[in-house]
Each structure stands twice: as C-alpha cells, then as structure tokens.
Amino acid sequence: MTTVGQRPQSSPRELTRASDRISFVYLERCTIHRDANAITAEDADGITHIPSATIATLLLGPGTRITHQAMSVLGETGAAVVWVGEHGVRYYAAGRALSRSSALAEAQATAWANRRTRLTVARAMYRLRFPDEDPAGLTRQELLGREGRRVKQCYQQHAQRTGIAWRGRQYTPGDFTAGDTVNQAVTAAAQGMYGIAHAVVTALGCSPALGFIHSGHELSFVLDIADLYKTEIGIPLAFDIAAESAEDPGPRTRRALRDQIHRTGLMDRCLTDIKHLLLGQSTPGPDTAPDQFTDTVTLQTDGDTLLPAGHNHDPYGDAW
Known part of the structure; x- marks a missing residue:
C-alpha cells in the first residue's frame, strides 16, 4: 500500500x-x-x-x-x-494555482505597475459594482467618494427594508462581539466573501497583494474582488439574517452565504470578472486553457522574444 x-x-x-x-x-x-x-x-x-x-x-x-x-x-x-x-x-x-500559466499574473502586474492603467481597472471595478453609473473620467478621490455614498445608501436601504435600527458600521478588530447583531452578520458575511475571493485569486495564479483600489496589504487584490459583491450579496443577506433572529448571527450568516453563493453561481462569476478586469475578456470561458495545464518555462530576451528554457543559448559555446 x-x-x-x-x-x-x-x-x-x-x-x-x-x-x-x-x-x-x-x-x-x-x-x-x-x-x-x-x-x-x-x-x-x-x-x-x-x-x-x-x-x-x-x-x-x-x-x-x-x-x-x-x-x-x-x-x-x-x-x-x-x-x-x-x-x-x-x-x-493558501493553495497553489490551478494553472501553470503566468498570463493572468503578468497581466495583473502590468496593469498595476502603471498609474493610468491602474486607475482604468479601478474604474472598471466601480462599473461592475454600480452598473447604473459611468465612472469614466473620475479621479480616484471621486471614485472613493461615490463608493462611500453608495455603500452608505445600501446600509440605509436594507435597514429600512428589514426594519432594523441602523446606527452605522461598527467593527472592532479582534473583538467580533463588540458590534450589534446586524454588524456581526455584516462582518461574518465579509469574512466568507474574503475567503472565497482569496481562493479564486490564488487558483488563477494572481497576486493577492497587487490591488487596484486597496493598497499596502498582502490581500489588497482579494479585498478588491470581494468588494465587487458587497452591496449585491453580502450586505442584503446580513440584514436578512439579523432581522430573523439575534441568536448566533455568525454561524447563521455563514450558512446562508454558502447557499446564496451556490444559487447565484458566484464562483464562476468571480472568475469571469477577474479575467475581464485583467485581460479584457468580456465573455465567460473555462478556468484554464488547455495549454495552461503544462509546465512551460521560457526565458526572456530582447524584443519580448521568449526562448525555451533548459538550453544553452551561447551562440559561440558548446551545448551543455
């Protein structure tokens, strides 16, 4: 055996x-x-x-x-x-990438390294979150201001819908129980969403650290992706759970979030959105192309030409 x-x-x-x-x-x-x-x-x-x-x-x-x-x-x-x-x-x-290709990681790094393209991706993220608004031409400060207003409106809208008294977002790092029932539910939903985004980002071989909205943290890109679905899935679900009962908001939110993710096909959508943001792909496709399953290592040379690895490329020397 x-x-x-x-x-x-x-x-x-x-x-x-x-x-x-x-x-x-x-x-x-x-x-x-x-x-x-x-x-x-x-x-x-x-x-x-x-x-x-x-x-x-x-x-x-x-x-x-x-x-x-x-x-x-x-x-x-x-x-x-x-x-x-x-x-x-x-x-x-975090686990290893499910693809052997570095295409998405290279596209992410290329877009991140340039201020102009970094802002372009940030605008595209805002457009995914709020498709009824056009962020073209907005500065980063304007994007942050609009995002803050939309999230605040989302909290107020669902508080009114569920009849919950909303006193603002309350979260004390290291103390989950410091917030009221609805804030604990919002935190639990965010935890689940961060875990899922982390898994998808890692599976695609992207860098969790190179964010386009968040910055300076090892999970900046994870936070970017998880926030795409905050106002659509996380916040409404948290208010629904809090409105049902004040008992065990954390476990109940996690179970409800798991079911909601399955019903909405969020995993597949998350993959598609990352490819759209980094590669400009507008239509859904498989996680990995067939050639991404193979271990292919190349060497960089002038003019963006790639040469096969494992060979001596000295034109005047003998092969090893």
Missing part, C-alpha cells in the same frame, strides 16, 4: 475547476487529518471524509486542530485555508 508521502502530487488537469468547487466548508471543534486525497474531520460524533479537491476555501473555526498532512493535500489541490473565530478572521495559508 502506498503511503501518503509516496503518493504523486495531483496535476492541474486532474483537479476540480475552481468554478465547480464548494465555495467554502466551515469546521470547528474537531481534528482535521488526511486520508489518501481527502481530509477527515474527527469529533465526538465520528469521522467525516471531505474530498479536498472539491473545496475552494476551508474555514477553520474555534477548537480546530489540523495536521501537517492535511495542510499538504489542501495546498496541493489549490484550496485556501482561513482561520476564523469569534474574534475576527486570520489568513494563514
């Missing part, structure tokens, strides 16, 4: 596409281990097997312990692992 350490690493072609995965799985008060290419969650009720390649994000709540082998298989299959709890959210791990 082959031991875990001797099993070959799965290739991208063998892995489940990001858009076809479970958006996230939340576990708490259990020990997480590995059995072949699945992870296991063991608690007082027994052992549950979860195919690791079908998970986009694994949320680890209070009381969880995870083994080295479990982290190994999650990394191999491209899943993001996020530590969450009553006192906020922590990102401690």
